[in-house]
Amino acid sequence: MNIELTGLTRRYGDAHALREVNYRVPEGVRVLGLIGPSGGGKSTLLRLLGGLDVPDAGEIRFDSTLLSREDNPLRSHRRRIGFLFQAFNLFPHLTALENVTLPLREVHGKPPGESEKIARDCLDRFRLADHAGKRPAELSGGQQQRVALARALAHQPKLLILDEPTSALDPEMTAEVLDVIAELCREGQEIVLSTHEMGFARAVADEVVFLADGQVIEHGPPAQLFDRPESAAVEKFLGRVMRY
């Protein structure tokens, strides 16, 4: 994936969510993992990458083109991305199938028949074929997150962004969703994800970035970052989260 951040800054009031982040994703990386303490800037960075928010200063280059700050060009950027939220965010008044067909039909201009076929294939792929006609309230958390994943992937996005995709799920459902994501990684889908599941980040990511206080403290291949961290902050963080 081709992403470059220069001087990226985002403030909320007086608090810096990101402060002058400079980072370029190394050549050949397909899955990028963001780890670090809550409030460290992971979500903010993902929102900026996904075109859901604009920086106060600095810039993002995606495939060598500068991301605009205007809403219209940013919308075309959002259309080539798939974004998955922590809390699923499905549309509660629509069935699983309708949740997936809505963007295909209305955003990507596919005819209804084709939209439905694509959506059904996607739901099948995530083992949701039996649940296509159900509304989100009738599905378990894990099922909802897989529907959300089908919605984010149905238009074959260039990049899939996952913001802590399992932090609202219990362990069993977490495994069920992580299995699906790991499968996507193996298939070569380009993904940027933030997670608190260190084992998972290690297993699927080609490159891991440690974000804290709105800055990139350290980055590198997972084996290096997890086994031989250079900074004290990463070592301390890993020590805390791996303790139990």
Add this chain to the structure above:
Amino acid sequence: MRRFVNISVTAILGATFCFFFYVLLWHDYRWEAIAPFAGNLFAGWGMTIAVSASALFLSTLIGAGLTAGQLATFAPARWLARGYVELVRGTPLLTQILIGYYLVAPALHWENKFTVGFVILAAFAGAYLSEIFRAGILSIPRSQWESARAIGLTGAQTYRFVVIPQAIRRVLPATAGQFANLIKDSSLLYVIGLGEFTMQARQANAQTYATFESYLPLAIGYLARTLPISFASRWMENRTRYEH
């Protein structure tokens, strides 16, 4: 068994209440005195239905327009819509009917009492409806708007496919209440001499002094219009249910 007890208790309490009411207001009913006015009362009832149905339709359009104004990004639209709502809600309907009929309508060369009547009613109810609609739209969680943005919907598409369908269900009970109010408020149109239900009852009473016999059918006639709205709203609420 439980249901049987509930129904019995309700029936006994209700019957007791009705009996005391009946004893309290007991007098020699003279239904034959108002019999000649039955035709007029019936015509008045029809007029009330016609004027309130027209006002109901127009008030929904006005309410939707004012809501759009209040939520617009264009500040003058917001201020004007807001000002209109405050003006209408801050003055009594009776005053509006009198000013509308004796000052505004003549200036516009509007002479048809029916038209003037339902337009004034609609202008009044529209202000209240717009506040109900606005509350409904603002009650849709931020995550839904964000999710719609993330899949690439435009602002207008977000309203059409995500926000309005969910808001409609939430505003149904309050809207039904407002519609019932509108039907009852149409009784004030007797002051401009529109031959609607209340005016016919007042005339029957004035000529026969059969007060009870004139006004009891009035109450029942209004109930016969407002209860179906209440039931229809409940039915639609259940039909559009998407949780539990």
